[in-house]
Amino acid sequence: MTGRGRPRRAKSPDTKSANSKTIPEEVSLQNGTAKERKPKAQKKEESPLQDRTTEHFIVEISRQQSATTDNKKAPVRCTKAKKKTEQTAEEIRKTQPETPEDPLKATKVKRCVGKKATSPEEAAEETTKTQPETPKDPLKSIKVKGCVGKARSPGHITETPKETPRACVPPVRCGDREHPVLHTTLENLKIKRDERSDAAEVVNKIVKAIVEHLKEKSQSFKEIEPPLRTGSYYENLKISNPDEFDVMLPVPVDRVNVAPFGDDGAFYSVELKRGKSPLEKFQKTGGTLSASEMLKEFRDEVKKSVKQFTEWEVTKKKKGCPAVTLLTKYLPIPISLDIVLSIVVQSSWPPFTKEGIKIDGWLGTKVKQQYKRLPYYLVPKYEGMGTVECDGVLAKDVWRVSFSHVEKLMLLNHGSEKTCCEREGERCCRKDCLKLLKHLLSLLKEEDSSLTKFCSYHVKTTLLHACCARTKDADWRASSLSRCFLLLLGDFVEHLERGVLLNFFIPTQNLLSGPGLKKCRSLAQRIEAERDNGFPIFK
DNA sequence: CCAGGCTAAACAAG
């Protein structure tokens, strides 16, 4: 039915232009924060990110060639005919026989292009409504692509076609024959293109509206920088459903004094140095920039800006949580969107990061230096009771450091060779391993409510540490998925057994101190049971 | 501010 030439998805032109092509806000971020760090002169060969190769010539030439050939086949556009998503609830709400359990799910007209009905619920949906509690949100990031010319080396010389299965098949060690279930599981975790498209449309629309409102209608937040799309969706790590989005809205500050709050280096109190700032009003008598007051007003402004969007609701405030969470249920897949207030600090990273981000062997020292020249972010997050006081500062007025922008950069550019996972390069399984482990954790959380304190950030951190331990792309060959996944699983279990998983950027912070050793060990046992039985939970 | 190019990933076909 679905012929290749037929438009499987069509959108009305206005929708299109409004959402997909350009997100204008992006541009001003560059102007605002990034330009200084990314001098124009730093091109191609000169970029520190580039010089791990000696093939610049070939690379550059081949780039140009392929660009010109590509051009020819470009603009074959489909005709757009889709109804806008501005539909009201009633319009959208057609009965969805496939999923009777959810009355809000809907079948859309545009989807009727002969696609066979997908099964009720693929494999297992992850429902990563990850707990707000402890360290969920350090998953945000900035964009700032490392460098300009990506290498696509045609001369990428592979002495042997290594990935092809050998003629003689060793009994045990051959790739992942041991665990074919991992591959099918991964397959089921993929996000459907149409669902992604629908979700992106509604999310982009509301984010745009919020940003416009804050810039034009609010005093305190009129200087916000373009949204930083962070978290697993924007790292291409989202599994199962496009149902969770994280967007950080950064407020620039000129100069600030930042002082540790507590002893693990993750939380800070902030003082504005200069007078002139829209943020003055959030200062307490001691000069502290009050996270809670700023978040309160931010939340009010976000509420105002989504008021007219009846399909979105604002969820209740959660203690210590830096996000204003929006929900929409007017799509087959309900979406939660975290709008996270943050302040951008341009100066050098806190001293507590000194021993962190040990990526020298994996991504290289120059990449690390580049990352460390980026700003860092602070989000209005605290732990425990907001009334706890320390040096005259209340916990609810402190900020937690966030390096989500760097996390995103590392995950999108994760190879020790820069051609890793590119068309001409070797494919690796780092992200697949992470997806699988995330999935495993969320399945375990579904069946055991005592695991709420564990979250996908624990898994992500485990992967980052693993990448520093097994630094070469050859350690993560796509053909060795099972072995790599089992090693990663082993890492995770080790952390759990010891009850120690250090924040990748702030090694003085133990991310497992929240859950506690007892819960850690019980999770470790549960995971080992799955492993030793061939992952029945995936079946 | 926008148009256009590029990439990763999903998806379709051979």
Add this chain to the structure above:
DNA sequence: CTTGTTTAGCCTGG
């Protein structure tokens, strides 16, 4: 399996 197409996201240059 390989190859090509489509799409959202991202970046750049005008």
